[in-house]
Amino acid sequence: MTSAGRLPPMPTLAYAILALLSRGPLTGMEMSHKLRDPIGLYWEARHSQIYPALSRLAYRGWITSPEPAAPGLRPRRRYEITVDGVAALRAWVGSPPSRRSHRDELLLRVYASWVCDRDVTVGLLRQAETRHRDRLQDYLARRASSHTSRELGPPGSATFADYATLRRGIGFERGRLAWVRWLIRSLETGA
């Protein structure tokens, strides 16, 4: 620990960024793309949230970026994690889990769906089915490519962690899809 004084705790997003940078340097825009859609990471954020977070991380000395050449050149800052950053990330992984509340809008809609026509509910579910089917296909494609191209590292490696989260994504989508299809069948047959 190089910095002194009591600093306020960092938001979870900061650790999501550190987790990305622990795999190698990235620019803000690259992080933005990786945090856009549910890739293996399961933590979404917009660039408008990312850039201020990068400032705070740099201020703490958890990340650094060589100044982007001379003024006049296009500024494409590339950040990398510091040893303090890795230490902070390591400490956070083992820290007590925060009581983060989880919300699921589709579940809520299904819970409320008994007040509306069956057609509306089925339409809602068909939309959800498409979304989850597409996402599952995406995940399966990712897993296939990472299996064939290179070896899957041993447990404890970065590539294994990638695979573990991806595996959970596949399991989630499969379970969700099965449930949606069961519900559609139930509503249509009236059983």
Place this chain on the structure above:
Amino acid sequence: MTSAGRLPPMPTLAYAILALLSRGPLTGMEMSHKLRDPIGLYWEARHSQIYPALSRLAYRGWITSPEPAAPGLRPRRRYEITVDGVAALRAWVGSPPSRRSHRDELLLRVYASWVCDRDVTVGLLRQAETRHRDRLQDYLARRASSHTSRELGPPGSATFADYATLRRGIGFERGRLAWVRWLIRSLETGA
């Protein structure tokens, strides 16, 4: 629609409250309890969020509450949904799904876990295993009691909607638990 003029859209929490009230009148505190832990509804909120939302809902005429007797009596307002409220809820269920980003802190920790010792990761996962096992037990108990006590209404009924969300909860916890256990095994055996 009785109200005129362009009013700002209501937050999802408002519809969660309407979904609860569509099943019968409740007080603020009762809603607070139902929105506390992940019961079949999957939408959490604190009382400090609920009471202002109730004011807004009443202002719109989507819920009503008979004034609580004379002043001097303990104020325990009981709210009930209006016909306009049911109509609003019905419209919301069929409305296009909002692009709500989903975040999963356990997944993020696993994604980052390769920077720390295996013991720490396994400890994190064991905690998660306990949490999910307890929750699964809770859900299974709920399902068992609702199965034996009264008949499970037909698809389209409120009791069926309750059961459908509960069923998804069970599926989610089972899938999550299987994944956590697979990950623990993998880390411990090093396979």
Place this chain on the structure above:
DNA sequence: ATCTCCATGTAACTCGTTACATGATTTT
């Protein structure tokens, strides 16, 4: 009478999203 809990409400602050702004790079 006092104390504690219950029920409702308010305030302050952080997190997160949408929209706006700026300049540099590439395209037409």
Place this chain on the structure above:
DNA sequence: AAAATCATGTAACGAGTTACATGGAGAT
């Protein structure tokens, strides 16, 4: 040169959490 796009940033606002405040009900 003008237009579209990329990359970074800022502003305004809404959503959500923690902490504080109020007053009645029941217990000792």
